[in-house]
Amino acid sequence: MSIVILAIESSCDETSASVCRDGKILSNITANQTVHEKYCGVVPELASRAHIQNIVPVVDTALSSANYSLSAVDAIAFTQSPGLIGSLLVGSQFAKSLALALDRPLIAVHHMQAHVLANLIDDPKPDFPFLCLTVSGGHTQIVLCESPTRMKVIGETIDDAAGEAFDKSAKLLGLPYPGGPLIDKYAKQGNQNRFHFPEPQIPELNFSFSGLKTSILYFLQNAGRSHVYKPENIAIEVEQKKFIEENLLDLCASIQQRIVSILLNKLKKAAVQTGVKNICIAGGVSANSGLRTAFQQMGQQYHWNTFIPAFQYCTDNAAMIAITAYYKFIEKDFADLSVTANARASW
Ligand code: KG4
């Protein structure tokens, strides 16, 4: 007998729905919210309202593209945590209402676990155990994954996430939100060895990006003369702007190179410590072309089996919620209707 799951993702600013049958994704429909661009970041209240507008058409389209009707669905899955509480509430209330009306089991999914399991959507899939570097707008983690339902965070950021490092650097360069994809685009035409930003020395398998952000801020304020704050070094605004304009491509390439090297040096350390050779990346920042290329080169050098989800499964999407729910369904790990959305649930 087939298992058909309808999954809903609404943790931040993407409203997404997916239908999966026996672990195979049949549809994955996402409505992006453009309303936040002019605010240089996601405005939670606007995100919730946009989810309310988008959720019915997105779910309808996901069902029709998969050629399924609601009555043929065996379970309803949703992102329970972490995320913006107002956004999570729209998806969770919608999923709970459907489960109640259709009398189907409900499956609550952790968004970060789903990013990891995006690596199980397409072939070839990693064998267990595998390591996953999960890099998104809110999280940066190294996860040891022993089975689809058993995973452990073995390293994480102590301050900003990698996505924030990209977005905040982009903001300092005067680029619009979200700046990560733009830094990626400009970095392709720049010289990554032109400017040198410091690599933080953080113990164990943890990360830090706040020092890098500060060093970029001072470097731009000083119009490239130094990374250190000294009132007498600060250039006048016109000079700062001119420096950025004339060096934008090299600045993007050098910043990207440093973020990627911080991430991959820790991933290399994790691979040595655990002895695991199946290594994945996941999350919005895994869409970054510099990270993808450097990760694959590192994999060849150290004889890892490397895996990266298809582009559409890197940034937030419901297909990753559906695949995670499929494994939870097999283990009969269902939630009851009293389950609530949680902005900050641990694993
Ligand atoms: O996983 P995700 O879609 O949402 C969260 O769960 O946070 O990740 C969003 C983050 C943003 O910070 C965005 O700038 C970053 O992923 N991002 C990128 C690229 N595409 C998305 N960062 C660098 N290069 C990219 N190509």
Ligand code: ZN
């Ligand atoms: Zn995410």
